[in-house]
Amino acid sequence: MDAPTRTACEVLVVGAGPTGLTAAIELARRGIAVRVVDKRSQPAAQADKAIGVHCRTMEIWEDQGIVTEAMDAGSWLHGQTVFVNGKQTHQVDWSGLEELPYAHLGLPQYETERILVDRLTSLGVPVDRGVELTGFSQDDDGVTAEFVDAAGTRSSSRAQYLIGADGSGSAVREQLELTFDGGLSMFPQLFMLGDVDVEWEMPPGHLVRWVRIEEDGDFTGMLVCVPLKGHHRYRVATLAPQRLQKTIGSGVVPPGFWKEYDPPGLADIQAAIDDLGPAGTTASNLRWSSIFRVKHGIVDRYRTGRVFVAGDAAHLHPPAGGQGMNTGIQDAWNLAWKVALAVRGQASSGLLDSYEAERRPAGKAIVDRAVAIAFTDEMDMDDERAQFLLEMQMTMNYADSPLVGEVTGPAGFTGGPLPGHRAPDVLGLRRFGVAHDLRLFDLTRGTHATLLLTAGDGTGAEELRALEELAASVRQATGGQVRPYLVAGPDLAVPPLVDLPVLRDARGAFAAAYGTGGAGTAAYLVRPDGHVGFRTRPVSEPALREHLAGVFAG
Structure with a gap:
């Protein structure tokens, strides 16, 4: 083990997912000396997380100068078709909203991270990979963070502020001893994901959803298929096979992907499609699959002194429509300009407090809504246009903020x-x-x-x-x-x-x-x-x- 090394920066960002990368880009654009660390030794390389990029995020990306790259790498999501108990109940066309500069884009999160990393690199900021946060302390002047890399070498870094964007298992959240408001809840079901080709006659570019709801209201089946770039390529989300459902119910279960299980096979995904989807549909070319659990909740506070949490470090909810990633990006979009002003001594005394005042209510509203519609046909508003604008976070606002x-x-x-x-x-x-x-x-x-x-x-x-x-x-x-x-x-x-x-x-x-x-x-x-x-x-x-x-x- 080498002797500890010490580096300095103005803002330290822990986590190189979309939230942390967005924060780092906005800080670097403002000339702030920022360091980004991530315990993953390699960036993600498969469609295992968010796919949908909201219209509001597209506006943010235009401002950051990456919207063209995103459009070139992704594919447009044209609408949503919903089936309940085998019958089509809704078919919504998301095109034609002329007041929106951009529509809803389908883009795997690994592509999102690649584009954001390229933008950050162009600003002269690399991502320090394979570097894990082991602890930090703060005083009136800044934060001192401790790290260990894959080789066991320990180091420390001093910064004026620290942003914890280190995901659902956040070390920053744990050290701050943040608690989930009302506790952290978990869906009882086990879910699976798969990246496959699906041959059927469905509207091109439509997110397709099947649910089965019994007469007593019990939810007994779901199948969500989100189109990816390619011919007939979809990311399929559904309940895990019954043989795996029977194994849950004991022990501590982490949120996110559950590595204790072997990935489901093509036959498991085909069985789910046979059960709920249209007759004669064939799935093929399984590229990747996983089992995962869903936890949901929001932390009691977003800031302690000079340390902030954002994205999944602050809120967890069902992966319905990419709300987690897009909400995290908006957390960082709200926070970074305020932190930059504080670093430069140009912020009012209460400016940093406005981050929690504005983003926590927004986060709670999104968590509550995602949980409420997780096991429904997802059409809970009479005005389909208003619901789409809400889901795309175009009507999200800070009307109750002390800063407006x-x-x-x-x-x-x-x-x-x-x-x-x-x-x-x-x-x-x-x-x-x-x-x-x-x-x-x-x-x-x-x-x-x-x-x-x-x-x-x-x-x-x-x-x-x-x-x-x-x-x-x-x-x-x-x-x-x-x-x-x-x-x-x-x-x-x-x-x-x-x-x-x-x-x-x-x-x-x-x-x-x-x-x-x-x-x-x-x-x-x-x-x-x-x-x-x-x-x-x-x-x-x-x-x-x-x-x-x-x-x-x-």
Whole structure:
């Protein structure tokens, strides 16, 4: 055993799954010295985890610059077909939602991790593999973590903050002595997965689900088939064979994949399809299979001092539609920009507290919903469009966060995203010197917050110059962390402005989407994670400055 070595970084990320990689990318994009360690010596190489990439995650990946790679590697999921007791009860088409920049993508998690690792590597950050966290301590100035590698060499690392994204068996969660709210529950059934080719006449690109529910309401069978890239290739999830179901019920059972069992064979998967699927269906070409158990719960807190938990380290739930991976990515998306500001001394005193205040309620809602629909036909809402948007986390919001707010006059907003809600994209903006239309996401993309100032018809030159002075002051006060723009109506006379870039709402799309039509001024502050932090109409400079003081130091 070699002598202990010691390295330093600003933020230590434990775990190189999608959650940890997302956090590391966002920190590295902001110039933070980040180290990522993972006890796995090799990255995953089989479709054993999440497949579905939610629409909101696709927006995040566009911002990170990897959405094209993801689309090229994946395949679109076009909809869902559901059978109950052998009869088709639902067939939902997920295409045609024009307000969504991206649809639902099918992409195995090992491909997701490969793309994220490539992006992180391009930012100059490698993943330290085969390095296991054995313990850590923290003080007022930082965290000291201890590790051991595969060769038994011990080392330590000092960081200002530690993010535990080390999955369902999280060592970070264990050392923090976090408990699961209400206890950690487990489904009594044993499940199996398989990556196979399936020959049948099902709608291309559809997630297909069969369930059997007895007259007394008992759930006695399920078969879920998610299309993968390839001809007739599916990831099949179903109950494990009865011979294995009879062996459970004693001893400590870890969540996730259960290595104590030999992987099921093609005959086991074929038997499940024969039992529940359409007659004459043939499964072939078994690439991989496994047995797994499902535990579900959420920890009592997401932060202890300078240490945070995210992803499966914070919440566990049934693997229905990739909620775990996508929720973990959103945990990291919410946390990383706040930690980066704290490292740079630019965060308000309460900014880091907002991570738990915002993400834990979101995590609990997703856990509760995933458990509730695990053994149903998964159509528990009359409005199929609203259910899809909810499942894709497009309508997830932080409306109850202490970090969001609004101040309005009697007229107020005529619509638009509420504080804490996702800021939607808008097409058709024009900027002098640019021959093509711009998107609102062209302004918000990046590591900054965006201040969108608007001026309706009749706004005078003095009011516009006052907005310019406000923009310059905000930019200076936040150390450049906020980028202001003026979104002006197509016919508004705008005097020459030096410190406030001007875009034209040429077709009124922004005014319609953000509820700013008519006379007067308004402002939206869009956070780095794409959620509305604050809005005001007419523009109230004192209220805006008060809000900014709750986010940024000084």
